[in-house]
Amino acid sequence: MLHFSIFRQRAQDRRHRAQQLQTARTSVRDNSLRRSDKSYKVMANRGPTYGLSREVQEKIEQKYDPDLESRLVDWIVVQCGGNLERPQPGKQNFQNWLMDGTILCRLINSLYPRGKEPIKKIQETNMAFKQMEKISQFLQAAEAYGVITTDIFQTVDLWEGKDMAAVQRTLMALGSVALTKDDGHYRGNRDWFHRKSQSNRREFSEEQLRQGQNLIGLQMGSNRGASQAGMTGYGMHRQIM
Numbered sequence: 465m466l467h468f469s470i471f472r473q474r475a476q477d478r479r480h481r482a483q484q485l486q487t488a489r490t491s492v493r494d495n496s497l498r499r500s501d502k503s504y505k506v507m508a509n510r511g512p513t514y515g516l517s518r519e520v521q522e523k524i525e526q527k528y529d530p531d532l533e534s535r536l537v538d539w540i541v542v543q544c545g546g547n548l549e550r551p552q553p554g555k556q557n558f559q560n561w562l563m564d565g566t567i568l569c570r571l572i573n574s575l576y577p578r579g580k581e582p583i584k585k586i587q588e589t590n591m592a593f594k595q596m597e598k599i600s601q602f603l604q605a606a607e608a609y610g611v612i613t614t615d616i617f618q619t620v621d622l623w624e625g626k627d628m629a630a631v632q633r634t635l636m637a638l639g640s641v642a643l644t645k646d647d648g649h650y651r652g653n654r655d656w657f658h659r660k661s662q663s664n665r666r667e668f669s670e671e672q673l674r675q676g677q678n679l680i681g682l683q684m685g686s687n688r689g690a691s692q693a694g695m696t697g698y699g700m701h702r703q704i705m
Contacts, residue, residue, distance in 0.1 A: 611641055640657045
């Protein structure tokens with residue numbers, strides 16, 4: 465009887481320790497998930513910078529154009545259509561308006577025919593990494609649309625507000641490409657953007673190419689009007705009159 469009591473007590477102790485271990489594992493997993501989600505939020509709320517980093521950030525912020533912000537907001541609202549609400553003026557409000565990626569995805573999709581949109585599904589979400597993923601999808605689609613790589617901003621430029629001037633540059637380049645394509649999908653005032661220069665390829669016949677080989681470029685001078693009049697033969701004395 466005594467042995468049975470000891471065996472039962474040991475079994476209860478093992479179950480108790482197993483429950484404690486399971487509870488500890490659950491707590492660690494939950495804390496890890498909270499830290500992961502919090503880390504994304506902290507990126508958008510970094511503390512002040514100092515020294516050289518502060519000087520660099522101030523120079524970047526000086527490039528931000530409030531007038532350009534107003535023009536870009538006007539275009540995005542017209543281009544996206546629907547019930548898109550305008551943000552209040554200001555760089556921080558402009559960043560908050562775009563940083564979840566939804567409006568950017570709607571913008572690039574509006575430049576394509578119905579059924580050929582590059583971003584098939586735009587999810588409304590509050591999860592930080594999902595919002596950053598939508599920004600990345602917009603950037604890839606903008607580059608595929610024709611915006612050159614040097615005009616593409618980085619995800620952190622918008623998400624962390626590190627370089628909102630770069631965000632403006634990308635949107636301006638996108639508007640210029642859309643205006644230049646002139647395929648009927650651009651909406652808005654045509655004076656908001658500049659048309660990009662387009663190549664003017666010329667074709668020459670074989671005869672024209674052969675004639676061009678006999679011409680001396682102006683960089684090398686000109687042989688027009690040249691003659692050998694007055695020249696003496698090689699080795700002969702020069703006659704001075």
